[in-house]
Amino acid sequence: MRHSTPRRRCAGLLVPWLLVCVAALAACNADAARPAPRDRHAEPEVETRSLSSNDPRFHASWPHVRDAHRLSKTLDRYVKTTVDEFAAEYGDTHGGTAAPELNIAWRLVADDDKVVGVRLESYLFAGANGETAGRTWWYDRTSGRLRANAGLVRGTAALEAAVLAAVADPDVDPALVSSSLRQGAPDVDFTDDGRLRVRFAQYDVAPGSSGVVAVVLDDAATEALLSPYGKRARAAAVGQKPVGEDLPSVPPATATTPTPPTPPTPPATAGTPGTTPGATGKGRAPVNCRKVKCVALTFDDGPVSDTNRLLRVLRRADAPATFFVLGQQVQTYPETLARVARQGHEIGIHTWDHRQLTTLRPRKIRGELVRSQLLVEQVTGHKPTLFRPPYGASDARVLRIARSLGLAQVLWSVDTLDWKNRAVRPILAKVRSGARPGRIILMHDIHRTSVDAVPRVIKLLRRKGYHLVTVSELLGTPQAGRSYSQR
Numbered sequence: 001m002r003h004s005t006p007r008r009r010c011a012g013l014l015v016p017w018l019l020v021c022v023a024a025l026a027a028c029n030a031d032a033a034r035p036a037p038r039d040r041h042a043e044p045e046v047e048t049r050s051l052s053s054n055d056p057r058f059h060a061s062w063p064h065v066r067d068a069h070r071l072s073k074t075l076d077r078y079v080k081t082t083v084d085e086f087a088a089e090y091g092d093t094h095g096g097t098a099a100p101e102l103n104i105a106w107r108l109v110a111d112d113d114k115v116v117g118v119r120l121e122s123y124l125f126a127g128a129n130g131e132t133a134g135r136t137w138w139y140d141r142t143s144g145r146l147r148a149n150a151g152l153v154r155g156t157a158a159l160e161a162a163v164l165a166a167v168a169d170p171d172v173d174p175a176l177v178s179s180s181l182r183q184g185a186p187d188v189d190f191t192d193d194g195r196l197r198v199r200f201a202q203y204d205v206a207p208g209s210s211g212v213v214a215v216v217l218d219d220a221a222t223e224a225l226l227s228p229y230g231k232r233a234r235a236a237a238v239g240q241k242p243v244g245e246d247l248p249s250v251p252p253a254t255a256t257t258p259t260p261p262t263p264p265t266p267p268a269t270a271g272t273p274g275t276t277p278g279a280t281g282k283g284r285a286p287v288n289c290r291k292v293k294c295v296a297l298t299f300d301d302g303p304v305s306d307t308n309r310l311l312r313v314l315r316r317a318d319a320p321a322t323f324f325v326l327g328q329q330v331q332t333y334p335e336t337l338a339r340v341a342r343q344g345h346e347i348g349i350h351t352w353d354h355r356q357l358t359t360l361r362p363r364k365i366r367g368e369l370v371r372s373q374l375l376v377e378q379v380t381g382h383k384p385t386l387f388r389p390p391y392g393a394s395d396a397r398v399l400r401i402a403r404s405l406g407l408a409q410v411l412w413s414v415d416t417l418d419w420k421n422r423a424v425r426p427i428l429a430k431v432r433s434g435a436r437p438g439r440i441i442l443m444h445d446i447h448r449t450s451v452d453a454v455p456r457v458i459k460l461l462r463r464k465g466y467h468l469v470t471v472s473e474l475l476g477t478p479q480a481g482r483s484y485s486q487r
Ligand code: NI
Pocket: 300, 301, 350, 354, 390, 391
């Protein structure tokens, strides 16, 4: 397994990590004082950057930390290199239910006035097997420099000894642990309660079925191992637990109320248009889409900080929209999502981390959907009943699981290709040529140019006599397990 093709390919992707390694500086003054943990509900001072494509399929998101220039530059470079390598290798592959896929997700693992930590997790699906790997970057706000992960501990030999002593999984090969650590330990962070955690990429130290192997040191081992800088990093990491972190990654089947059975799934088609008072924006009169021309604007992949700008645009225009959100983004911007809900927009889910559902096992598909559904409910008080599969990739298994979770699948009928043409004019052209009564328009609030286009998109549609409605208003009562995309 260790020398399988996907592994070598992923190893190629990991090469940039080595390029951005930065030598550890001399140990700083010890600073044992732990600052108060950040308010876990406060949104971080970071913007989300993203790159995505349907062909080939990749979705990468990473943070831009405004006052950590070198960190942000390094992350930009790392992600772009990884995506470029993926596109160069798989750029000639097209669609299908198991197309090659690259996914890069991020998490702020530490953030205070001294230290910032960012972890990126990449998943590469090369057509047969998937492979997951992670890397964590540590940035010293005091010096304005990146610090090598080795700088968190008092020597790599001590780290190796502590990790070997803590390995519990019998499938892990100690010799591989040693050789991996000697090449550097790129994925080191802390648990919520401050214990040092070292993770190894899938296939690196154990068979692929073990996934990413995480070794957590106990309190005493952590304390003995951390350098003064490591202690400052730990202080910045404690209290970073985001909302929804306590949700199980794959909730049990009893976590949701089963919905009554619905008729067999028809091919993607329109539902019965009508009015749905429950999905109507606050203060807006219901619109009867059987009598007037309606279209639904939809925004995928958020929320991000720029979603707030979009909300201002929509409020000024008194226009409702439907947001298909990623669980991992909701974790980072819960207050923004709450604002989306308060403004009366409709919220559906777009999986947890934008994975291509058709390549996943049923248990994982279920986890992607349930976890996101529960988190949105936790943040907004309403359980979503709509979902949109990333890349529009779906099959009978996905729909069966969606039905059991009370979710209707919503695709789109007008792709503005805003992810590809990052400019206002092409978006307007797509909307102008694609608008028909009953259509669902796909956009992404993660792209600045898409948000820029929205005032003119709304004006254009209204000039043509369209009423803007939410997806549920457009479809009438979407049924769980059915797929909708109006032609
Ligand atoms: Ni998407």
